[in-house]
Amino acid sequence: MTPLDRRAFLRMGGSSLAAALLAACNSRGPSEAKGLLRWAERRNESVERALFRRSSLDTPESRVLAGPAIPSYHISRAVPVWDERTRGPWTLEVTGLVRRPLRLTLPELMRLPRVTQRVDHYCVEGWTAVTEWTGVRMSTLADAAGVLPEAKYVDFDSFDSGYHESWDRESALHRQTLVAYGREGVQLPPAYGAPARLHSPVKLGYKCTKYLTRIVFLPHRNGGYWSDRGYEWYGGV
Amino acid sequence: MNRSRHHPVVRVTHWVNVLAVTLMVGSGLRIFNAYPAFARRGETFCCWLAGRTPVPRDLTFGGWLAGARNWHFAAMWLLVVNGLVYLGFVYLHGEWRDLVPRRGDARDAWEMARFYLFARKDHPRQGKHNALQKGAYFAMPLVGVVLVLTGLAIWKPVQLAPLTDFFGGYVWARYWHFLAMLTLVLLAVGHVFMVLTVDPYSLRAMITGGYSERLSPEARDARPFYHLLPRRAPATPAPVAPAPVVPEEVGSAAGGPADAAPPEAPPPVPDVIEPPEMP
Numbered sequence: 001m002t003p004l005d006r007r008a009f010l011r012m013g014g015s016s017l018a019a020a021l022l023a024a025c026n027s028r029g030p031s032e033a034k035g036l037l038r039w040a041e042r043r044n045e046s047v048e049r050a051l052f053r054r055s056s057l058d059t060p061e062s063r064v065l066a067g068p069a070i071p072s073y074h075i076s077r078a079v080p081v082w083d084e085r086t087r088g089p090w091t092l093e094v095t096g097l098v099r100r101p102l103r104l105t106l107p108e109l110m111r112l113p114r115v116t117q118r119v120d121h122y123c124v125e126g127w128t129a130v131t132e133w134t135g136v137r138m139s140t141l142a143d144a145a146g147v148l149p150e151a152k153y154v155d156f157d158s159f160d161s162g163y164h165e166s167w168d169r170e171s172a173l174h175r176q177t178l179v180a181y182g183r184e185g186v187q188l189p190p191a192y193g194a195p196a197r198l199h200s201p202v203k204l205g206y207k208c209t210k211y212l213t214r215i216v217f218l219p220h221r222n223g224g225y226w227s228d229r230g231y232e233w234y235g236g237v
Numbered sequence: 238m239n240r241s242r243h244h245p246v247v248r249v250t251h252w253v254n255v256l257a258v259t260l261m262v263g264s265g266l267r268i269f270n271a272y273p274a275f276a277r278r279g280e281t282f283c284c285w286l287a288g289r290t291p292v293p294r295d296l297t298f299g300g301w302l303a304g305a306r307n308w309h310f311a312a313m314w315l316l317v318v319n320g321l322v323y324l325g326f327v328y329l330h331g332e333w334r335d336l337v338p339r340r341g342d343a344r345d346a347w348e349m350a351r352f353y354l355f356a357r358k359d360h361p362r363q364g365k366h367n368a369l370q371k372g373a374y375f376a377m378p379l380v381g382v383v384l385v386l387t388g389l390a391i392w393k394p395v396q397l398a399p400l401t402d403f404f405g406g407y408v409w410a411r412y413w414h415f416l417a418m419l420t421l422v423l424l425a426v427g428h429v430f431m432v433l434t435v436d437p438y439s440l441r442a443m444i445t446g447g448y449s450e451r452l453s454p455e456a457r458d459a460r461p462f463y464h465l466l467p468r469r470a471p472a473t474p475a476p477v478a479p480a481p482v483v484p485e486e487v488g489s490a491a492g493g494p495a496d497a498a499p500p501e502a503p504p505p506v507p508d509v510i511e512p513p514e515m516p
Contacts, residue, residue: 026297127276230303
């Protein structure tokens with residue numbers, strides 16, 4: 001190869017690199033990279049699972065409660081509200097790989113051991129907020145239902161147009177993972193997921209299903225609304 | 238000059254780092270745009286003046302939040318592994334000696350700055366790099382370490398709570414992450430500017446390794462946009478008739494074969510590169 005060829009090669013290489021960078025602006029990147037990104041996500045999940053400790057607890061970073069400053073998200077057009085006249089009383093099902101499937105009405109849920117905790121809320125968008133939640137620990141519900149050892153995953157289903165997210169068992173049974181029916185001293189308002197919702201500081205907000213209807217213990221993962229649309233499935237904090 | 242200026246490991250990690258940092262900054266800015274502020278919900282943040290201004294979309298990469306996050310959390314491994322290879326190599330192979338600050342560097346950097354600002358006529362003497370370069374190349378990996386640590390702190394604020402607390406909590410760690418990114422970008426922009434306007438020959442040195450001392454900024458007395466071309470070589474010794482074997486001269490006892498060549502000390506060359514004065 002003559003030096004000229006090498007120079008021409010470098011020049012061409014340089015300009016195509018610059019062109020690729022320009023084309024990359026605001027783009028999703030080459031579609032060939034999808035497999036690589038998915039592989040990296042799986043590797044990250046194993047790192048995140050290795051880092052996970054049941055004993056790692058969130059301590060709220062502020063004394064200020066966010067109150068109504070937390071945006072409320074749902075995927076239905078309007079705020080989903082459980083209409084008792086057409087649907088009958090709301091119940092929460094705990095089912096799947098359990099010895100004693102449960103179907104709890106709201107008063108029954110509220111009679112279970114109650115926990116009030118002040119924790120951070122971590123949103124995938126990058127903001128956080130401190131809120132106080134009142135409800136039942138997921139681990140309490142799991143014990144009541146008698147979860148089988150082969151249940152490695154849990155799916156949290158809702159009446160918000162099919163929104164659901166599945167979790168790994170360890171995060172679901174973390175002691176700060178609650179099925180919450182109260183927020184900052186009042187009954188959970190519809191905007192924040194009434195009658196009951198999932199909340200945990202060990203998962204990003206989108207993993208915490210609102211408008212909860214069913215908790216299904218599974219032998220395999222079951223994706224989720226945002227997880228199926230490209231967001232990380234594990235979503236741990 | 239047959240020894241390459243930069244070891245192949247340094248050259249490869251340099252360009253891999255360019256790719257990794259570009260991916261990280263682009264995707265990171267897209268993630269930032271999902272919430273272009275720092276305040277915790279329901280609170281205010283003291284130290285951010287830009288309000289809720291997002292970064293221009295064309296500076297971002299990833300297309301949407303999930304895409305940018307997937308790129309960010311994949312490219313971080315490229316950045317970290319490549320950075321560790323570089324740091325490990327530089328430490329074991331001795332290149333760190335050209336980069337670690339030494340006593341007198343501050344004064345040398347000041348002299349460099351004076352030279353660039355025309356407050357000093359001659360180029361200060363330097364080793365492989367001038368003192369300003371040394372400072373920049375030493376700072377970049379440090380900023381990189383801060384970026385990785387603050388990044389871990391906002392990735393896992395519960396599982397790595399002690400690290401997050403060390404940076405002052407999630408909100409502050411995210412702020413330091415952003416400021417460290419800005420610092421790195423500023424250093425990189427300054428670096429590229431100086432490469433292009435002072436020492437474009439170093440581009441070749443970072444690609445093929447080739448470099449000639451005759452082209453070094455010190456030899457050219459180069460400032461940004463000044464003396465980009467090498468000084469005219471000292472008049473080549475005319476091909477004289479085969480010189481009679483000159484008897485050894487005074488003090489040549491220590492002279493090796495290299496000393497046989499005519500002394501290369503360039504005569505004081507006038508600034509031939511300066512454009513001629515306008516009449």
